Amino acid sequence: MRMTIDAFPPQLHIYTGDGQGKTSCAIGLAVRAAGAGLRVDWICFDKGFSDEEHYSERCILRQLNGLWYEATGVERMRRGQKFRFGVAAGDREEAQRGLGLAHQRLAHGPAHILILDEILSAVSYALLKEEEVWPLIDFFQQTRPRELVLTGRDASARLIAAADLVTEMRCVKHYFAQGIAARRGIDF
Secondary structure, X not given: OOOOHHHOOOOEEEEEXXXXXXXXHHHHHHHHHHHOOOOEEEEEOOOOOOOOOOOHHHHHHOOXXXXXXXXXXXXXOOOOOOOOOOOOOOHHHHHHHHHXXXXXXXXXXXXXXXXXXXXXXXXHOOOOOHHHHHHHHHHHHHHXXXXXXXXXXOOOHHHHHHOOEEEEEOOOOOHHHHXXXXXXXXXO
């Protein structure tokens, strides 16, 4: 017998850790869901852009039928310049914008799955406070309106305890340590 998403209540997923693959894991889920005819809402935290699209996967994600996508965050990469680290003017405001979109899409969005990419990193980097994320989790736990996915570094023990599925990516070895720069189509 073939199961559908409606056969079980929606689940809370967390993809966390210091290793590469958290966003990639969420992308795999989004592609699988789209392939099954499910609708996906995707809000990306701290990966905004203004000059050009930097994240290759978003070029394909935007082409998937049934996927709504919004990137929030202030530009961190500009052609010919190094990646901007740290918190700059506008970073916190953009994180708040993403949080507002998340509340709206969780409560009223038409999607079966809501992916909040890098929301945990936004907390880790002090763009958001974890207490600002908990109303989303509380609403989800009370209503379970759709599958909810949180990605990013440093998920707290409390968030992990609340989740139904937790996958931790652990960096064992990375070529960045050898001075190899990020490569388009492989790392971004």
